[in-house]
Amino acid sequence: MKELAYLNKFFFKYKWQLLPGVLFVIISNFFAVLPAQIIRIAFDLVNENIALYRLFNGFDKQSLILDIFGSSLLLFGGLVIVIALIRGLFLFFMRQTIILTSRHIEFDLKNEIYNQYQKLSLAFYRRNNTGDLMNRVTEDVSRVRMYVGPAIMYTINTSVLFVLIIIAMLSVNVKLALYCLAPLPLLAITIYYVNSIINHKSEKIQRRLSTLSSFVQETFSGIRVVKSYVRENNIRDGFAKESEAYKSESLDLVKVQAFFFPTMLLMVGLSTIITIYIGGLQVMNGKISSGNIAEFIVYVNQLTFPVTSLGWVTSLVQRAAASQKRINQFLKTKPEIINPNPNPLKVNGAISFQNVSFTYPDTGIKALKNVSFEIKEGELLAIIGRTGSGKSTIANLVMRMYDVDEGEIKIDHTNIKYLNLEDYRSQTGFVPQEVFLFSDTIARNIAFGQDQLDMQKVEKAAKDAAVYKNIIAFDKKFETFIGERGITLSGGQKQRVSIARAIIKSPQILIFDDCLSAVDTKTEEEILNSLGNVMKGKTSILIAHRVSTIKNADKIIVLDNGEIVEHGTHHLLMNKKGVYFELYEKQLLEEQQELS
Structure with a gap:
């Protein structure tokens, strides 16, 4: 229950909706106990009137006694129906308060998880797959709602009914009551033992369901690749395998529950047998009436549903605990990127990297090593390099998708970590790769x-x-x-x-992360000419593979293996005849071969 304790804040929030629900539970159960006492009076009345009816056998008043007897039974029957209707009304109110509140809590919890997802950094999404994220905000929350709604409602209902029935039984005959309740400790031990099994299996089921959801989501996202490579049969077999694993785990839980419910019914049946046997002895000794036996049988039967629902409620609580544990794992995850400054921000566009080093936390790959450069307001910086040289990493760091390991990044001479992140990103245009x-x-x-x-x-x-x-x-x-x-x-x-x-x-800052790789040279030139007007007066970072894309930049840096190996203008770098010159010559040769 320690995982479910997280939900206590919601119970406190909706206390004025839940408290009337609890009151309706108590009132409805009070009316649930009354019919047994009416049946006892009616049963004793039947015995007494039968004897009286036989005593007046042959007399005129016998028909009068029969009329009075029939009217009394009709009155008692009517009372039982009226009490049942009143109880039904309060049960309706109970569901309207408790179940409705559970829907409000479900809504709040889903929004809280979704808001938490939005706060978490890019590294979190690289570590976790989409199917699992979706499953926790849908399936897991639905199972938690079954705890805050039906499980709590039936738990309160069962507890109140137990207390009222036991008080009523003890008030009639202590010895008979103790004998009737004797199987309950054994039932409690059984429930305690089965609970741990249900909890363990519920966690395994939820993990399997997340794996299955991830498999389906990934398949549908990559359906073009699946069809292109004619892998439908393999995917179908993979889905069948995952489904079979989920089915197997679910059936294991069903087997436990299949053992649980009959065991509880056996205990209730045993109580009924004890009631009739011990009660019969008490009647013969003149300590109770036969109506009391009928009353006790009604009480025992009234305990049947609470006892059987106890197993169902236990299953709901355990599955909810397993789901809430999974939800808590993400809710307790601290965002790696935080927004510490709520003050409004006006971005001018000066960017400075000072001895920046960065390693991706999920893979351990060191993407940048001691990188330093500056961009003045309104300048165009171009970044070029081979695949995996760290170009996109610079774009992600400027957008503060990650925080640097060493060194610092400054925007308008202020460390990027201390800027109002929302204002900064709203004034930055980013075209990802x-x-x-x-x-x-x-x-x-x-x-x-x-x-x-x-x-x-x-x-x-x-x-x-x-x-x-x-x-x-x-x-x-x-x-x-x-x-x-x-x-x-x-x-x-x-x-x-x-x-x-x-x-x-x-935006005041524009970042283009190799966004022209899928267009031809002619279209690329058209886009760059159009963007020339857009980029005037704005700080721009243009990441590319082709030298033709970046040759008009104010500054060019060449990356290799996470380090700046060359920097300068196009003409300066061409005259150096280094890495940049080699890239230019290689690409020029490739273009000539394509034309020929």
């Missing part, structure tokens, strides 16, 4: 960073990104719906839509 587009219209994808959809700005951004002509060629133009991850568009179109999304907000 891996383009991600949402399942929405092209217009909404371009205007993603805007509070309102301004079509004039959207169209201008599309023109600056040289994608306007492609968009208006579609039947629905800017209202064309993009499939998941932009599957409707070509690679070059996706990159240009991503560029339009970055420049529409007129």
